[in-house]
Amino acid sequence: MPTLRSAGTSAAAPRRRWRAVLAAAGLGALGVLVLDRLNPPDLSRLHAVGTEILDREGRTLSVLPALGGTWRLATTTADVPPHLLEMLIAAEDRRFRRHPGVDPLALGRAALQWARTGRVVSGGSTLTMQAARLLEPRPRTLRSKAIEILRALQLEARFSKDEIAGIWLTLAPMGGNLEGVRAGALAWFGRPAARLDAAEAALLVAIPRRPETLRPDRHPAAARAARDAMLARRAAGVIGPGDLAAAAPVPRARRPMPRWAPHLVRELARGAEGTRIASTLDLPLQRAAEEIAAAALRDLPDRASLALVVAELRGREMRALVGGEFGAAGRAGSLDLTRAVRSPGSALKPALYALAFEAGLAAPETLLADLPQRFGAYAPENFDRGFAGRITVADALRQSLNLPAVALLAELGPFRFAAALKLAGSPPRLPPGADPSLPLALGGMGTTLREMAALYAALGDGGAGAALRLTPGPAEARRPAFQPRAAALTTAVLVQPFPAGGPGGIAWKTGTSWGGRDAWAMGLDARHVVGVWVGRPDGTPLPGATGARTALPILARVFERLPAAPREALPVRATAMAGAEALDRLRLTFPPPGAVLGEGAGHVTLRAAGGRRPLTFLVDGMPVATEPSRREAAWTPPGPGFYRVTVLDAAGAAARAEVRVR
Secondary structure, three states, X not given: OHHHHHHHHHHHHHHHHHHHHHHHHHHHHHHHHHHHHHOOOOOHHHXXXXXXXXXXXXXXXXXXXXXXXXXXXXXXXXXXXXXXXXXXXXXXXXXXXXXXXXXXXXXXXXXXHHHHHOOOOOOOOOHHHHHHHHHOOOOOOHHHHHHHHHHHHHXXXXXXXXXXXXXXXXXXXOOOOEEOXXXXXXXXXXXXXXXXXXXXXXXXXXHHHOOOXXXXXXXXXXXXXXXXXXXXXXXEOOEOHHHHHXXXXXXXXXXOOOEOOHHHHHHHHOOOXXXXXXXXXOHHHHHHXXXXXXXHHOOOOOOOEEEEXXXXXXXXXXXXXXXXXXXXXXXXXXXXXXXXXXXXXXXXXXXXXXXXXXXXXXXXXXXXXXXXXXXXXEOXXXXXXXXXEEEEHHHHHHOOOHHHHHHHHHHHOHHHHHHHHXXXXXXXXXXXXXXXXXXXXXXXXXXXXXXXXXXXXXXXXXXXXXXXXOOOOOOOOOXXXXXXXXXXXXXXXXXXXXXXXOOOOOEEEEEEOHHHOEEEEEEEOOOEEEEEXXXXXXXXXXXXXXXXXXXXXXXXXXXHHOOOOOHHHOOOHHHHHHXXXXXXXXXXXXXXXXXXXOOOOOOEEEEEEOOOOOOEEEEOOEEEOOOOOOOEEEEOOOOXXXXXXXXXXXXXXXXXXXXXXX
């Protein structure tokens, strides 16, 4: 029996020890988990990155630094070329893909080398440990190394290997206030990290080892030696000996960070710190627009500035935007002048004529009288104080004559015109409490360059109105602002050569506000709409400035830099004139055929559209008094009965309607 008890006791002891070991392991694991949750890795530096604005193809338009002025951009393994990642792993951590965050072999080798030589020969830090150190920089001590080991284990439990590599790629010091491979690529080579060649990638892998003593702008010889050593000894198989011999010299100076479209960048980045923001701009076109604007600004007097926009016609997406000379205090460079509310002058007239074509009040070949005329207390004049006499509607629009425009608006009604402008994306800004009135025909309202571009986009895209977009996303629903044929007729009238030469097939119009305060030039082809504004931001006059003299040459230069558009896509004059016949047909708009007018109708306003003025109204063959320039007449029925209302135009055309008065 004692023997049996002794055997049972000896058999139970190992089981108790194993249970104790498992319990201890469980408590240890629980303790590690609790400590991990109580003291997680600090990722604040990883998230404190700059803001990047991208163009429509994902190219970098502009970058803004992180808080504190450090150039640090979020970087993933997808942002760098494969050979850079291969070099990094080959040089810093060959077993990166296999170890759990700590490499015992590398640590043992480093400890042995230190014991033999009395100095650090190799650090033994894995990429994960380096990532931990970059997240939480500490002095190089044994205590810090122990913390890095623990943090590395935490990172491995939380992130994939590519995500850990991304921490290094984002935070690795690149000299001065540069951190991360993407910031380093832009500052040292002026190109995205994805386009780095092997020699450039080798330099960026080498610099973080001694970021201040390997800065190529201050220590070019040391930087080149480190790069070449990286290529020759650490990245075997990534680059061949011939490539090493042909490697370019290291850069001797930092390049400026991308800073295109600064006004728009500030607008988009507001409240979106630390993100990549997509825009609809096109980087090559933005560069061209800024070059054109810079050249034009050199010829402008002090305190004068300009703004310029280019938008894609069908998608209503902005492709280039220049808000002024950014940073130039004398030119109010902090203001985005594409958003400044200014008077459009005659640049607004095409919308008025499109509405007149739609209403049948005129057609391009209709003759108008450009003669002195008063509209109540309002007596407008032409820009040159002269009068053209009898002139076609098309020529009146192209020559920006004021009297015909005001006469058309008097027939259309200012409220109707204001409503159409709002639908087209350019709502009139009027003084508080003011209603639309006849000066609207001459640009008597406030608008912005962006809104004017939206208006011209509507004229060039079938009369459909929509705001211009700055960021990708669902397109805004189109609003019918003008009848499509009327919009096409208007753009056809405006297709004309540039006075000083330039590309053909462009529909354009200029405008000058009262006192020469604003000079405008708006244009469109089959793909793009372009707008240019020149003036003084403070609203004071710019002597000698007109849309034709000051803004139009800039517009022509922009169209010269645009991709060639199929000119036949814009309505040509012959086609448009054929369509004008339908709009110009004489017709009686009131009363309609068969109308029944109630007893005691009093005065009835007879109205007509189309035809060639002067018009003659008749009731049962008897003329009704009317002014020759108007398309309406007041008639008082003598009593109940049936009447025939007829209207005749100057060409002999007639329109009739039988009506009954009860």
